[in-house]
Amino acid sequence: PGLAQRLNWLRAGVLGANDGIVSTAAVVVGVAGATSEVMPVLLAGSAALVGGAISMALGEYVSVSSQRDSEHALIEKERGELRADPEGELAELVGLYEKQGLSPETAATVAAELTAKDALKAHLSAELNIDQDDVVSPWHAAVASAIAFTIGALLPMATILLVPHPTRILATFVAVLLALAVTGYVAAWIGGARRGRAVVRILIGGAVALGATFLVGTLFGTTVG
Secondary structure: OOHHHHHHHHHHHHHHHHHHHHHHHHHHHHHHHHOOOHHHHHHHHHHHHHHHHHHHHHHHHHHHHHHHHHHHHHHHHHHHHHHHOHHHHHHHHHHHHHHOOOOHHHHHHHHHHHHHHHHHHHHHHHHHOOOOOOOOOHHHHHHHHHHHHHHHHHHHHHHHHHOOHHHHHHHHHHHHHHHHHHHHHHHHHHHOOOHHHHHHHHHHHHHHHHHHHHHHHHHHHHHHO
16 A cells, blocks of 8 residues: 555544544443443443444545545546646646746656656646555545544453452543543654644543543432432
8 A cells, every 4th residue: 555545544543543542431431430330331331332433434434435536536637638638738747847946948858758657647746646546545444443443442441341440430541541642642743743732632632521421420320329
């Protein structure tokens, strides 16, 4: 696979893991706040894991399919323009290279040589930054997202089920926030954003989500009790 596909898998994986961690942790912490029994937490967490993984995969498939369809449409449009007006397209390519800083003579030479080799590839790269051999796959993105969501969801579930009752919620908070710090850092690295700001932002969001669901669960448990 090309760079675009590898980055697409990585992006889908990081986002899927992050959603798996937050959404599943919020569910199990909320249920644990309402009851000290293990089975309700296990059932709720399992339902959140399965439903969330399917939802993430479906959403990623639809999103990437739309992107792929757009890229294919642009490729076909460019192919048609090359058939209809090859000379005009060559002149356009020369102009693009001149805008990138090449002299008119060098731009004309480069455009002519690349056109002779693969005119469509040259135009897609210069005009649209698309590689026709590296169009993203919606299936790959969907599978990566579902697997990553499942892996992320298993962390809070394992923590809250394996740690003894008095400290299991606190341990889940700590494990989730540490995992979110990692996914936030990786997501920022992929996007070229500032790591520290991304980590702080995702930690605040995760803490708010866990705190809110724990409060709801605690109030619900108190009311029922």
